[in-house]
Amino acid sequence: MPVTFHTREHFAPPTDGYGLLPFRFLDFDGRKFLVNEVGEHLFLEQATFEAFVSHHLAPSSSEYSDLKSKHFLFDSGADLPVSLLATKYRTKRSFLAGFTGLHIFVVSLRCDHSCHYCQVSRVSVNRQKYDMSEETAHRAIDLVFRSPANPLKIEFQGGEPLLNFELIQLIVTEVEHRAALDGRLVEFVIATNLAFLSDEVLSFCRAHEVLISTSLDGPAFLHNANRPRPGNDSYEVATRSIERVREELGYDRVSALMTTSRLSLDHPIEIVDEYVARGFDHIFLRPVSPYGFALRTRNKTGYELDEFLSFYRTALAYIIELNRSGTFLVEDYAKILLTKILTPFPTGYVDLQSPAGIGIGVAVYNYDGDVYVSDEARMLAEMGDKSFRLGNVHQSSYEELFLGEKLKSLIADTVIESLPVCADCAFQSYCGSDPLENFATQGSVVGHRPTSHFHKRNFEIISHLIRLYYGDDPFLRPLFWSWINNRPVRDLVPGMS
Amino acid sequence: MTDAPETPVRRVQEIDARYVELDSTLYTESVVFRVCHLFTDRCSISLERLDGPRLRLRFQSRDGADPDQAIRQFNNELINQRVRADIAAETQKIRELIVAQAFAEADVGRIT
Numbered sequence: 001m002p003v004t005f006h007t008r009e010h011f012a013p014p015t016d017g018y019g020l021l022p023f024r025f026l027d028f029d030g031r032k033f034l035v036n037e038v039g040e041h042l043f044l045e046q047a048t049f050e051a052f053v054s055h056h057l058a059p060s061s062s063e064y065s066d067l068k069s070k071h072f073l074f075d076s077g078a079d080l081p082v083s084l085l086a087t088k089y090r091t092k093r094s095f096l097a098g099f100t101g102l103h104i105f106v107v108s109l110r111c112d113h114s115c116h117y118c119q120v121s122r123v124s125v126n127r128q129k130y131d132m133s134e135e136t137a138h139r140a141i142d143l144v145f146r147s148p149a150n151p152l153k154i155e156f157q158g159g160e161p162l163l164n165f166e167l168i169q170l171i172v173t174e175v176e177h178r179a180a181l182d183g184r185l186v187e188f189v190i191a192t193n194l195a196f197l198s199d200e201v202l203s204f205c206r207a208h209e210v211l212i213s214t215s216l217d218g219p220a221f222l223h224n225a226n227r228p229r230p231g232n233d234s235y236e237v238a239t240r241s242i243e244r245v246r247e248e249l250g251y252d253r254v255s256a257l258m259t260t261s262r263l264s265l266d267h268p269i270e271i272v273d274e275y276v277a278r279g280f281d282h283i284f285l286r287p288v289s290p291y292g293f294a295l296r297t298r299n300k301t302g303y304e305l306d307e308f309l310s311f312y313r314t315a316l317a318y319i320i321e322l323n324r325s326g327t328f329l330v331e332d333y334a335k336i337l338l339t340k341i342l343t344p345f346p347t348g349y350v351d352l353q354s355p356a357g358i359g360i361g362v363a364v365y366n367y368d369g370d371v372y373v374s375d376e377a378r379m380l381a382e383m384g385d386k387s388f389r390l391g392n393v394h395q396s397s398y399e400e401l402f403l404g405e406k407l408k409s410l411i412a413d414t415v416i417e418s419l420p421v422c423a424d425c426a427f428q429s430y431c432g433s434d435p436l437e438n439f440a441t442q443g444s445v446v447g448h449r450p451t452s453h454f455h456k457r458n459f460e461i462i463s464h465l466i467r468l469y470y471g472d473d474p475f476l477r478p479l480f481w482s483w484i485n486n487r488p489v490r491d492l493v494p495g496m497s
Numbered sequence: 498m499t500d501a502p503e504t505p506v507r508r509v510q511e512i513d514a515r516y517v518e519l520d521s522t523l524y525t526e527s528v529v530f531r532v533c534h535l536f537t538d539r540c541s542i543s544l545e546r547l548d549g550p551r552l553r554l555r556f557q558s559r560d561g562a563d564p565d566q567a568i569r570q571f572n573n574e575l576i577n578q579r580v581r582a583d584i585a586a587e588t589q590k591i592r593e594l595i596v597a598q599a600f601a602e603a604d605v606g607r608i609t
Contacts, residue, residue, distance in 0.1 A: 020584060022592040027577070037595060053580055082591065086598035093599070420534055424581050450538035 038088035101149035139393035140365035151185035194241035218271035268315035284332035352432035356414035421449035
């Protein structure tokens with residue numbers, strides 16, 4: 001049977017005009033940067049942009065083809081791509097279907113460390129009244145299993161959660177049992193300073209596949225300055241224990257997070273080198289959160305946004321050079337943003353989504369049974385502000401906590417598609433809302449974007465990554481894709497580092 | 498852009514203040530307010546309606562910001578915002594279709 005082809009005229013540019021599809025734009029280094037409803041983007045010269053939006057762009061131009069293939073315009077030459085765009089839109093927001101996947105149990109407020117930036121009030125290790133009770137844990141577990149999410153993630157925090165290890169054992173055992181009955185997958189993480197790591201803890205973690213997350217702020221002088229404890233040996237304890245966890249549980253069963261203090265700002269290279277020396281292939285360059293002791297000890301921990309951005313750019317540049325010379329190291333915040341910029345997939349990072357992940361992505365069960373919309377919310381509560389407390393496990397039903405007007409109202413104020421400035425921002429689909437930071441620093445959940453550090457920090461980092469990706473360095477595109485795929489560049493592009 | 502009124506008292510009180518007059522048939526109130534909001538980090542801005550379609554905006558710069566530079570940026574941003582408003586109006590129905598279809602076909606999972 002002969003193959004039938006369309007005539008030559010079928011492929012000719014349409015002559016009856018074109019329509020615009022939804023998109024946002026901003027001025028970017030002398031050009032226009034356009035982003036459509038699902039995050040696809042391109043640059044246009046100013047004159048081309050003016051021709052495009054005034055419906056005068058020539059169908060024979062290369063920009064017309066780019067705009068059409070990336071869904072910025074439609075014409076009679078193809079069907080209106082509503083279904084395709086709807087599929088991509090739904091994919092980008094698929095995090096909404098996993099309602100409250102992360103449940104944080106604050107099993108103890110007690111801690112042996114007295115970190116300057118600690119985000120909760122710490123108390124003496126002897127004060128048992130700051131431990132979560134078994135009854136509170138059981139009530140919280142009941143609430144966890146009302147959440148429709150699958151898989152579930154249970155994270156233990158403190159204080160230092162290993163100071164109440166008996167309760168961790170109880171919760172893990174009970175959750176595993178109920179997950180098996182309910183047909184759910186579940187993952188456990190203990191966020192610990194590792195000072196109380198023991199054979200018993202390691203044995204339990206091995207048997208129940210519990211992951212370990214710890215803090216590593218940099219080399220010894222920096223880590224110990226940021227994280228004081230009796231003996232001033234937090235660094236030695238942490239690094240020794242990291243090796244022990246790797247030997248007993250497996251190399252990838254322990255991860256580390258760093259927090260940028262004022263002292264850190266002068267040592268970006270040393271911090272990155274420390275992560276490489278300790279065998280980590282990920283580092284997350286995190287600014288200090290404006291909560292808890294970070295506010296009270298502002299002289300030691302606080303700094304200006306521009307200082308952090310300078311620190312971030314320096315560290316990122318060094319990480320890029322390490323990768324170029326063959327050391328695979330991912331900067332996790334860049335990876336999250338690049339995934340949002342370059343792919344249609346959500347990242348699971350609850351602090352950068354719209355609506356925000358408060359309550360619907362994460363819930364926190366405090367030691368006393370109070371339920372908060374996020375870890376930052378209980379930090380604010382420890383400072384005396386319980387604005388983000390949803391209720392208490394002993395007094396409130398699931399419906400009151402998670403389907404009530406309080407959470408709905410908070411969530412509505414974090415939909416950036418309708419927030420001032422965000423509504424018109426070209427980076428909207430790459431960014432998110434942080435109602436807690438807005439509230440803590442600006443006094444309202446909605447916040448004031450023109451003076452918001454959260455807004456400026458993300459705007460500057462997103463801009464920086466776009467400049468790098470579309471700049472002159474041919475190594476950066478494969479490198480950034482290697483970060484998105486979590487594989488060294490040489491695995492993606494043979495012959496490259 | 499126009500200069501401040503020629504009254505000595507007002508000039509003393511309003512040092513560094515600048516005035517801009519706009520034709521509200523070119524820029525809707527929504528466009529003007531969105532751009533004003535964007536500039537609230539560097540200027541204190543007040544608006545008054547003059548006769549006919551004209552609006553007068555008074556800019557008082559904050560924290561040493563250059564008021565003339567702010568007004569140049571403001572004027573450019575007005576044009577961007579007007580274009581954004583036009584694009585939003587032209588594409589609103591398609592956007593609503595995309596979002597409606599996206600959520601209509603979503604698997605919302607189990608609700609217990």
